[in-house]
Amino acid sequence: MVAVFNKDLLSWYLITLKLRETVDQNLPKSGPSSPVHSIPALSQSATHPLTNGESHDNPNPDSNSNQDARQTVVEIEPVTNIIPSPISQTTSTEPHDSWITSIKQRLHEAGEIETKNPWTKLSIYRIPETLREGDEKSFVPQMVSIGPFHHGKEKLREMEQHKWRAMHRMLHRTGHEIDRYINAIRPLEEKVRSCYEGHVTMQSHELILCLVLDGTFVLELFRGATSRNGFTELGYSHHDPVFATRCAMHSIQRDMIMLENQIPLFVLDRLFAIQLDQKEHAGLVARLAICFFDPLMPTDEPLKRRDRARMESSIHKSINAMFDPLSEAGLHCLDVFRRSLLRNGPKPVPPPVWLRKWSRRNRPVADKRRQQFIHCVSELRDAGITCRRKITDKFWDISFESRGVLRIPRILIHDGTKSLFLNLIAFEQCHPDTANNMITSYVIFMDNLINTEEDVRYLHDQGIIEHWLGDDNEVAELFSRLCQEVVFDFNDSYLSHLSDHVNRYYRSRWNAWKASKHSGLETHFQPNNAAQGDDDEVLLGE
Structure with a gap:
């Protein structure tokens, strides 16, 4: 027993007792073995007078002053565990173990993706931000969407009704039901999804309908462009707003050649084979695509009339007798068009082994100063090199x-040339199997030749450049824009060997000019980059 001679302690005890009662009311009833902490109660002799034989009550009501001076004696049992102790908190490893497990799961998923290697099937890419910056219209369709990337955009919905008209016209002409095409494309869904970069968010039925609807629209355009009587042969009116308007057709062609606006060629092959009630033949649609996109060719030397006639007539003949301008099956329309441009292209001549070993220029770089093939036209002319049309x-x-003549074929530049070249370059930048990057090499070579509008004017006078732009300066700016942010390996270019010859000739004539200058024969002209020769030797590997 403990006697407490303090009112404050008694007050705390009473508060504790009240807390005990509250806790007991909230806890479930437990058996004798339940580890419930007890709070001691007041003993029966909890209140005793301070003096012997004195009652707790004050018999003298007038003695309040003495009561204040007295202390109350409280006898209590030893107070232990007055307040129930909280549940012990041990250090748990569960959050840490869960975190480690999630990391291992992510690593397992990454390993499965690496094993499947889905990148080998990619062929339709999103344009990198470095290439599209400031030039959205060259990569984003303005009139018609093909495939899932731009499907459903507000400004492109007007063309959707014409796609449905094309579908209705095709079904009426062939006598087929739509189910036949839906069921034919459904098994290709996963293969189609693997062709697109990133995750295609469209649901299964939505994607299949998009492929059938867009694919049918594309095939109607292809067939109308190759038919002898045009779209009227397919049942369309002379006044049709899409299938009979040349202005609309040019815009559609420009949209359909964009990298983000493609569907796999094997989808078009499957749909076209069903329309013709034939077995599927790879490359059948590619010949139609070449004829359809022929107006976009960057040259005024169009597809030869004889080849075009053979291609058109072969559509209704056996596949074995068809004219084949392509050595391999294409991936999509842009790839087919690129292959037709580069048919029978040359293979690059690699530089010497010792040069590849010791030179840093064999690394792909984005620095434009490292993309210098050749001097500009004005500087070449000063060294006695002329440009002639091939x-x-x-x-x-x-x-x-060898006599100092650079032969360059004629190129036609129109309002669609910029978008065409940008998408071709983007495809070569994104797709690892575009051999030699020939379009990129050509554009960078021309950009090196053209520095000013005077260079453009000279090439125009020689019959090399024909353009429909505002002035010659726009042409110079066009080539400069095409080469921005382009990663390029000089060693892989088909023009690297030719550039070495041109620059070797340039330096020999340049040295002769410098010798004549020092001898006093030439004092009226000072070139702009007389100190550039040594840098060019390192750059071009001489």
Whole structure:
């Protein structure tokens, strides 16, 4: 027993007792073995007078002053565990173990993706931000969407009704039901999804309908462009707002050649084979695509009339007798168009092994100063090199003659050339299997040749450049814009060997000019970059 001679302690005890009662009311009833902490109660002798034989009550009501001076004696049992102790908190490893488990799960998923290697099937890419910056219209369709990337955009919905008209016209002409095409494309869904970069968010039925609807629209355009009587042969009116309007057709062609606006070629092959009630043949649609996109060719030497006639007539003949301008099956329309541009293209001549070993220029770089193929036209002319037109329909087929003549095929530049080249370059930048990056090489070579509008004017006078732009300065700016943010390996270019010859000739004539200058024969002209020769030797590997 403990005697407490303090009113404050008694007050705390009473508060504790009240707390005990509250806790007991909230806890469930427990058996004798329940570890419920007890709070001691007041003993029966909890109140005793301070003096012997004195009652707790004050018999003298007038003695209040003495009561204040007295202390109350309280006898209590030893107070232990007055307040129930909280549940013990041990350090748990559960959150840490869960975190480690989630990391291992992510690593397992990454390993499965690595094993499947889905990147080998990619062929339709999103344009990198570095290439699209400031030039959205060159990569984003303005009139018609093809495929899932731009499907459902507000400004492109007007063309949807014409896609449904094309579907209705095709079904009426063939006598088929729509189920036949839906069921034919459904098994290709996963293969189609693997062709697109990133996750295609469209639901299964939505994607299949998009492929059938867009694919049918594309095939109607292709067939109308290759038919002898045009779209009237397919049942369309002469006044049709889409299938009979040349202005609309040019805009549609420009949209359909964009990298983000493609559907896989094997989908078009499957749909076209059903329309013709034939077995599916790879490459059948590719020949139609070449004829359809022929107006976009960057040359005024169009597809030869004989080849075009053979291609058109082969549509209704056996596949074995068809004219085949392509060595391999294409991936989509942009790839087919690129292959047709580069048919029978040259293979690059690699530099010497010792040069690849010791030179840093064999690394892909984005620095434009490291993309210098050749001097500009004005500087080449100062060294005695002239540019002449080469008669060929292959705009990339550039050659150099030992007597100092650079032969360049004619190129036609119109309002769609910029978008065409940008998408071709973007495809070569994104797709690892575009051999030699020939379009990129050609554009960078031309950008090196053209520095000013005077260079453009000279090439125009020589019959090399024909353009429908505002002035010559726009052409110079066009080539400069095409080469921005482009990663390029000089060693892989088909023009690297030719550039070495041109620059070797340039330096020999340049040294002769410098010698004549020092001898006093030439004092009236000072070139702009007389100190650039040594840098070019390092850059071009001489």
